[in-house]
Amino acid sequence: MLALAALSGGCTVYEAPRPAARVYVAPPPPSPPPPAAVYVEPAPQPVVSIYVEPPVLQPPPLLIGWAPPPMLVETPTPLPFAGAVWVGGYWVWEGNWVWAAGRWAPPPQPNYVWVHPYYENRNGAVVFITGHWSPPGVAFVPPPLSLNLTLVTASVGVVPGPRPIGPPGVFVPPPPGSRVGLIVPAPVGTPPAVVTSAAPVVNVGMRIHNNTTINNNNNTQITNVTNVTNVTNVTIVAPANATASGKAFESAVPAQAHLAAAMPPVVHAVAPVPVSAKPVPAFVPGRAPVSLPPPQPVRTAAATSVAAPATRPATPTTTASVSAPVNPPPVATMPSNPAAAAKAAPASTPSQAKQAAASPLPGPASVRHDDARTHGEQDHKPKNPPHRDKKKEEAEGKDEHKEKKSE
Numbered sequence: 001m002l003a004l005a006a007l008s009g010g011c012t013v014y015e016a017p018r019p020a021a022r023v024y025v026a027p028p029p030p031s032p033p034p035p036a037a038v039y040v041e042p043a044p045q046p047v048v049s050i051y052v053e054p055p056v057l058q059p060p061p062l063l064i065g066w067a068p069p070p071m072l073v074e075t076p077t078p079l080p081f082a083g084a085v086w087v088g089g090y091w092v093w094e095g096n097w098v099w100a101a102g103r104w105a106p107p108p109q110p111n112y113v114w115v116h117p118y119y120e121n122r123n124g125a126v127v128f129i130t131g132h133w134s135p136p137g138v139a140f141v142p143p144p145l146s147l148n149l150t151l152v153t154a155s156v157g158v159v160p161g162p163r164p165i166g167p168p169g170v171f172v173p174p175p176p177g178s179r180v181g182l183i184v185p186a187p188v189g190t191p192p193a194v195v196t197s198a199a200p201v202v203n204v205g206m207r208i209h210n211n212t213t214i215n216n217n218n219n220t221q222i223t224n225v226t227n228v229t230n231v232t233n234v235t236i237v238a239p240a241n242a243t244a245s246g247k248a249f250e251s252a253v254p255a256q257a258h259l260a261a262a263m264p265p266v267v268h269a270v271a272p273v274p275v276s277a278k279p280v281p282a283f284v285p286g287r288a289p290v291s292l293p294p295p296q297p298v299r300t301a302a303a304t305s306v307a308a309p310a311t312r313p314a315t316p317t318t319t320a321s322v323s324a325p326v327n328p329p330p331v332a333t334m335p336s337n338p339a340a341a342a343k344a345a346p347a348s349t350p351s352q353a354k355q356a357a358a359s360p361l362p363g364p365a366s367v368r369h370d371d372a373r374t375h376g377e378q379d380h381k382p383k384n385p386p387h388r389d390k391k392k393e394e395a396e397g398k399d400e401h402k403e404k405k406s407e
Contacts, residue, residue: 048094064126065154073269074261174195191256
């Protein structure tokens, strides 16, 4: 009836639509960060290796447009004579950065002292003073900031390198295997060889500190410039993000150049030996270029671990003394009486018997130490005299006595 009433009344019935099903889609995971760039040590370039004739007195500074390369490795020879000084083993300017090979040399005059080379990052260029001899009582004077310097001209065909990468002030070249252009801040007078045993660096962050009391000079405008006296060792520190291995580094190194150069390196970038023993004079601006030998390759091998500090090796032993045991077993000798020795010797085991049958003569392996000692004693003992009948001797003695009495 209701339906008929609805139809008769003209009403329309509508069905509500069903709600659409919602499907949740998880957002894609964030993309991982790009992997950190892995430092790949560049192949070492050939270098010119020479001996340099150090000037006497402090020479004028040079302004060079790019940083010296990372240090190379040299192992100093033993002290040849009393009073010899280890000079060289650093980068020197000769129209390009060339390697000044280390050597022992006597001072030119009594009481002259060796002054290590000076490197300073000044406005993106390198102020360089080569190593030299200094008279007694004459102190090294860093070049003041007010000094007007002009960039020196490189030799023909030389390709400039990167500018010094690091803070302004005094520095030394980075350790062997480091990124080219990096510098390591250091106090004045630091021999460059102290970084030979340090970890190679790929970013700025390695520094060198003195471990003794230092006296600051009056010029406070130059960063990290000090006059240092009685320095026995230095500390090299580097954060993890500065080293090629990604590990923090800290080490105490002798401040003497020959001792620092003798320490085991992390990267063995061996400096080539100069082809000529004749030293080259120190560079002077405006001087005609000197003839330099051709570049030589640098042998490089990464060490698996940092070894202990190198020490002077002891006197080598011969092969015989190394292979011989400390207490060698006594050697068995052939007995003079084989039958007696057979009775005295204990019964051998089957393995000993088998070994004895295989070799015609008994050796130390088939004869025990106590058996060998017994045999040796038997060899040295005198043989027993033949057995004599005591009763017969007494009777013969009585007969002789009677005959003498009758006579």
